[in-house]
Amino acid sequence: NAGVTQTPKFRILKIGQSMTLQCTQDMNHNYMYWYRQDPGMGLKLIYYSVGAGITDKGEVPNGYNVSRSTTEDFPLRLELAAPSQTSVYFCASSYSGSNYEQYFGPGTRLTVT
Amino acid sequence: EDQVTQSPEALRLQEGESSSLNCSYTVSGLRGLFWYRQDPGKGPEFLFTLYSAGEEKEKERLKATLTKKESFLHITAPKPEDSATYLCAVQYGGSQGNLIFGKGTKLSVKP
Numbered sequence A: 001n002a003g004v005t006q007t008p009k010f011r012i013l014k015i016g017q018s019m020t021l022q023c024t025q026d027m028n029h030n031y032m033y034w035y036r037q038d039p040g041m042g043l044k045l046i047y048y049s050v051g052a053g054i055t056d057k058g059e060v061p062n063g064y065n066v067s068r069s070t071t072e073d074f075p076l077r078l079e080l081a082a083p084s085q086t087s088v089y090f091c092a093s094s095y096s097g098s099n100y101e102q103y104f105g106p107g108t109r110l111t112v113t
Numbered sequence B: 001e002d003q004v005t006q007s008p009e010a011l012r013l014q015e016g017e018s019s020s021l022n023c024s025y026t027v028s029g030l031r032g033l034f035w036y037r038q039d040p041g042k043g044p045e046f047l048f049t050l051y052s053a054g055e056e057k058e059k060e061r062l063k064a065t066l067t068k069k070e071s072f073l074h075i076t077a078p079k080p081e082d083s084a085t086y087l088c089a090v091q092y093g094g095s096q097g098n099l100i101f102g103k104g105t106k107l108s109v110k111p
Helices: none
Strands: A004-007 A010-013 A019-025 A031-037 A044-051 A054-057 A064-066 A076-078 A087-094 A108-112 B003-007 B010-014 B019-026 B030-038 B045-050 B056-059 B062-066 B070-075 B084-092 B099-101 B105-110
Touching: A004 A087, A019 A031, A019 A087, A019 A108, A044 A064, B003 B084, B003 B099, B010 B019, B019 B030, B019 B084, B030 B070, B045 B056, B045 B062, B070 B084
Parallel strands: A010 A108, B010 B105
Antiparallel strands: A004 A019, A019 A076, A031 A044, A031 A087, A044 A054, A064 A076, A087 A108, B003 B019, B019 B070, B030 B045, B030 B084, B056 B062, B062 B070, B084 B099, B084 B105
């Protein structure tokens, strides 16, 4: 099992550009999550999904969109990138939602200039 | 306001010097408290889940405990390879989105 994979590992965007961060898991987990981690701050939940076709907002969803067409994939879309979106983005998955541990990907480091 | 606070922010230990990390929380309807380890440049790695006050879990040199207001991660006789940032997270309430991570404690263990 590869676990949770994320691409790309690094990316530099110009202000106003758009991009999609890819996330794939091969553990047949129903639940998937997107977080951002800023220096000195805790992980902040952006969006999550409880299954294919079902997504919901987390704590900091503005400026992002997600979709979940399959169990394996949960891409995060950034529209009109802004410097405030410079961060490290982590995707995670869990078997179930209730109290189950999350498995994290290696992260994508995004810089918007 | 729902909060998760970890202390200290950073901790330096000598190899073999035992200590504890603290995670205090103020949420309603705790469903689970999680401890993760994060190495530089990597995603968090799951360590423990605690569900109710009085619960304890152990793994090698680590032991996690839970009360109604806080959790402790005890590190016994640490080794340099235990150096990492330790994150605490709390899931609460009825929504899967109700999940708060603390800012973490950066642990350095010197040989």
